[in-house]
Amino acid sequence: MPYRYAIIGNPVSHSKSPAIHREFAREMGLSISYEHLLSPLDGFNQTVAAFRSAGRLPAAGANVTVPFKINAFNYATELTARALRGGAVNTLKFDGANILGDNTDGVGLYADIERNLAFKIAGARVLVMGAGGAVRGVLGNLWDASPALLAITNRTFIKAEDIAKQFNDAKSSSAGAGDSKEKIRVMALKELPAQQFDLIINATSASLAESLPLVPVASFAPGALAYDMMYGKGQTPFLMLASSAGARTADGLGMLVEQAAESFYVWHGLRPSTMPVLAMLRAQLAKI
Numbered sequence: 001m002p003y004r005y006a007i008i009g010n011p012v013s014h015s016k017s018p019a020i021h022r023e024f025a026r027e028m029g030l031s032i033s034y035e036h037l038l039s040p041l042d043g044f045n046q047t048v049a050a051f052r053s054a055g056r057l058p059a060a061g062a063n064v065t066v067p068f069k070i071n072a073f074n075y076a077t078e079l080t081a082r083a084l085r086g087g088a089v090n091t092l093k094f095d096g097a098n099i100l101g102d103n104t105d106g107v108g109l110y111a112d113i114e115r116n117l118a119f120k121i122a123g124a125r126v127l128v129m130g131a132g133g134a135v136r137g138v139l140g141n142l143w144d145a146s147p148a149l150l151a152i153t154n155r156t157f158i159k160a161e162d163i164a165k166q167f168n169d170a171k172s173s174s175a176g177a178g179d180s181k182e183k184i185r186v187m188a189l190k191e192l193p194a195q196q197f198d199l200i201i202n203a204t205s206a207s208l209a210e211s212l213p214l215v216p217v218a219s220f221a222p223g224a225l226a227y228d229m230m231y232g233k234g235q236t237p238f239l240m241l242a243s244s245a246g247a248r249t250a251d252g253l254g255m256l257v258e259q260a261a262e263s264f265y266v267w268h269g270l271r272p273s274t275m276p277v278l279a280m281l282r283a284q285l286a287k288i
């Protein structure tokens with residue numbers, strides 16, 4: 001029997017998740033329904049409850065995007081370890097009264113950087129800019145990949161401090177005797193010019209407003225990769241700055257497809273091919 005899925009957000013109509021999941025389902029020979037679902041900012045729980053109870057087909061899951069990832073974390077009745085680590089959920093799986101909350105953003109980012117872009121995070125100096133829901137989802141996977149340095153910075157400094165503390169505290173309580181990994185470092189914007197990075201990830205929503213997070217050109221090491229989680233037709237201001245500093249650039253379209261593939265696996269236990277869907281979306285973006 002076909003099942004229903006949705007991407008819940010505000011705004012949400014721009015989301016490519018329905019197209020991605022329909023393509024995955026087509027490849028796998030599954031029949032699914034996947035829709036955009038706009039939720040009022042103060043009505044996330046009611047929106048999910050209405051989605052679950054309405055419709056001819058049973059609702060089996062939902063993806064969750066800005067600004068509801070923490071609402072989804074609180075809504076779930078069971079959480080995976082990777083969702084618990086960051087305190088944010090982008091994938092809900094409904095099973096009777098049970099609501100599983102998971103987070104596939106970190107796996108998606110890791111797969112795109114390491115596999116699709118062939119960049120090795122192990123031993124690299126990595127800077128993450130931002131301290132919102134997306135950062136909560138990806139920090140653990142970046143840390144597990146053993147960078148030489150993992151730093152986080154944010155316009156509102158205290159939010160970066162809070163996230164780093166949460167991850168570092170969890171790390172300390174689970175560390176074995178031989179675990180000598182340095183903690184996630186919080187850096188103020190004014191400290192950045194003194195440090196070079198091999199990978200700089202823009203996980204702020206500055207690019208949505210076509211503005212630039214404050215990153216100095218001096219922070220890009222020779223041969224650095226600049227990664228903007230945002231995606232669109234042209235380069236974001238962050239990627240333009242990175243290009244001018246000689247860095248290699250990548251947008252977040254690959255992450256989007258890879259995190260969707262991981263959600264698909266959570267729901268269906270099947271791993272679809274991501275490259276054809278990424279190529280399809282890239283071609284569509286070029287036509288806009």
Ligand code: NDP
Binds near residue numbers: 129131134203259
């Ligand atoms: P949140 O709203 O939770 O967080 C936004 C972050 O951006 C905050 O740290 C905020 O700083 C910062 N910020 C916003 N405007 C500016 C600005 N003008 N200059 C500097 N910093 C700014 O968003 P998310 O974390 O959920 O998402 C962040 C981005 O990542 C979005 O663009 C989203 O589309 C993208 N994303 C992409 C994914 C993909 O698959 N490609 C997956 C998930 C997210 P402050 O704390 O100071 O307000």
